[in-house]
Amino acid sequence: MRIGIIGTGVAGSLLAEGLQGFDVTAFERVAPGDQAESGTGLNIGPNALKALRLHMPARHAALRAASLPWQRWFVDLADGTRLFDLDMLAVAEEPGVRIRWSELYRLLREPLAGFTRHGHALEALEEDAAGRLVPVFRTADGLRRDGGFDLLVGADGRYSRLRALAAGEPPATLLGVCIWRLLVTDAADCPYDDYGQWFNGNARLLSFRVPGGAVYIAGTFPLPADERIPEAMKTGVAQRALFTPKTGAPCAAVAWMLAKIDQHVAQIHWARSAVVPVLRHALDGRALFLGDAAQAMVPTLGQGATQAVECGVVAARVLRAGGDAAAVAAARDSRVAFVRDFSMAASDTLLPPADVVAGTRRKMQPEFLNRLRQLYTEVD
Ligand SMILES: Cc1cc2nc3c(=O)[nH]c(=O)nc-3n(C[C@H](O)[C@H](O)[C@H](O)COP(=O)(O)OP(=O)(O)OC[C@H]3O[C@@H](n4cnc5c(N)ncnc54)[C@H](O)[C@@H]3O)c2cc1C
Structure with missing residues (x-):
């Protein structure tokens, strides 16, 4: 065949x-080595790692070597109030990974050199x-x-x-949120490491360190499903207003991200979430x-x-x-x-009128955690 x-x-x-x-x-x-479309970072779930461990151990080892482990997942409000804190090994058989897109593509394409027409x-x-x-x-x-x-x-x-x-x-059905992403490479002073999310209302920042001293940041905010992303939202000032809590005092992590958004707003990639x-x-x-x-x-x-x-x-x-x-x-x-x-x-807490505090705390309950365990471990 x-x-x-x-x-x-x-x-x-x-x-x-x-x-x-x-x-x-x-x-x-794309041409060999051309990762022009893959400029940011991503987290890959423990279920992918399990599939590779069981069936493609060499790729599993290469992925582990090029990434940082995703061992913890926490959710805070933008003022630093903690809502959710999960050790990934409580619901998975091994950690996930945090990696740069360019690295992921490089290591997956490596074995194909002989039979790919670029x-x-x-x-x-x-x-x-x-x-x-x-x-x-x-x-x-x-x-x-x-x-x-x-x-x-x-x-x-x-x-x-x-x-x-x-x-x-x-x-395509639009979810009703704008999602943007940014890779920050001048990140030596970043005050956090593993996978965190920070909510202000239904707007959410998500961020973690990736190898090479860089930090991946993704933001989401509600956007009526039939609307284009307003140009006025694509500024450091608008994003600062979106993610600054009512007290006016963001926690250290959010303050750091807001400064980086200001500095690098021109490099942000904007999209609408769709299925x-x-x-x-x-x-x-x-x-x-x-x-x-x-x-x-x-x-x-x-x-x-x-x-x-x-x-x-x-x-x-x-x-x-x-x-x-x-x-x-x-x-x-x-x-x-x-x-x-x-x-x-x-995705409930990303959309109004969901109550972010109650919705996030529900995710520490057995019903959500059991589904997460099914997601991360039911891989043959
Ligand atoms: C903002 C955002 C954040 C995300 N974060 C995460 C995350 O943290 N974790 C996660 O698991 N997923 C994440 N995703 C999803 C992830 O990007 C995709 O689900 C994943 O890349 C899909 O893999 P794929 O192999 O199907 O396609 P892709 O990885 O997109 O690969 C498609 C390939 O096909 C090639 N191609 C395209 N058109 C043609 C053509 N006409 N002819 C020949 N070649 C072609 C492309 O160059 C590319 O190499 C995110 C997505 C977005 C938008």
């Missing part, structure tokens, strides 16, 4: 590595006489074809071109979707890349054993439905 993988981000790289020895070609839009952006889809899919790529030298594939895997992210070509553009319906395969199983291409979800529990890891690991296992796109769906879809529903439910 000839397999083509579109996109070597998180899911595509792991699938390609897991299928080594099979007739596999990976196609990636500078190939999927543009169109044709079919050969045998009914195999023929992807058409835009390259620096014009349009290129590489023959027919029995299976094409769309691992090309949230705006998947393969999904659009095979099944139409998916409708699209899950689609695992199309075109009678000749097109399979993994990661964000199949299941873009809200980032509240940090499960986007984490689920893309699970997708890559599981799909490699199923396809290696001779399974098809329907078998990958059977192995993934109920798990993904659980994670999407849980991520959405956990």
